[in-house]
Amino acid sequence: xxxxxxxxxxxxxxxxxxxxxxxxxxxxxxxxxxxxxxxxxxxxxxxxxxxxxxxxxxxxxxxxxxxxxxxxxxxxxxxxxxxxxxxxxxxxxxxxxxxxxxxxxxxxxxxxxxxxxxxxxxxxxxxxxxxxxxxxxxxxxxxxxxxxxxxxxxxxxxxxxxxxxxxxxxxxxxxxxxxxxxxxxxxxx
Numbered sequence: 001x002x003x004x005x006x007x008x009x010x011x012x013x014x015x016x017x018x019x020x021x022x023x024x025x026x027x028x029x030x031x032x033x034x035x036x037x038x039x040x041x042x043x044x045x046x047x048x049x050x051x052x053x054x055x056x057x058x059x060x061x062x063x064x065x066x067x068x069x070x071x072x073x074x075x076x077x078x079x080x081x082x083x084x085x086x087x088x089x090x091x092x093x094x095x096x097x098x099x100x101x102x103x104x105x106x107x108x109x110x111x112x113x114x115x116x117x118x119x120x121x122x123x124x125x126x127x128x129x130x131x132x133x134x135x136x137x138x139x140x141x142x143x144x145x146x147x148x149x150x151x152x153x154x155x156x157x158x159x160x161x162x163x164x165x166x167x168x169x170x171x172x173x174x175x176x177x178x179x180x181x182x183x184x185x186x187x188x189x
């Protein structure tokens with residue numbers, strides 16, 4: 001069975017939640033994708049970092065340990081901000097890694113640079129009924145869709161109305177460069 005190696009950047013509240021979900025849902029992920037998703041490395045600044053739910057052998061304070069590992073194909077950035085997060089994402093893309101982020105601040109300030117570094121190889125998240133869409137969408141999973149839409153409107157960006165289905169709430173907007181973005185929020189319940 002094919003394996004997909006994951007490198008997590010950060011194991012705070014969100015990172016540890018992702019780690020727990022990867023463990024808890026491993027069988028479901030394998031069933032849905034036909035691939036075994038494996039947490040291979042976790043980047044933390046503190047070399048003595050430990051967490052009760054994390055194998056200490058996975059922890060590194062060297063980003064190179066992630067981008068130089070041929071078994072890691074996906075880098076998940078969960079550190080936030082725009083400094084190190086931008087550097088790490090650009091270096092990961094240059095190394096041929098897939099990058100996953102929900103860092104709205106970084107995408108708003110440096111999205112064009114990141115998408116250029118991805119050489120147009122960007123795939124978004126779409127609700128199930130939109131899977132056949134012909135145009136590629138850059139998907140951003142957000143915790144507060146209404147708040148994100150309000151921020152976009154304040155910045156002068158127009159969005160489609162908010163649509164809903166049984167699992168998702170979502171909207172679309174077009175960036176000045178013409179790329180189509182989708183903001184997606186999972187419905188509570």
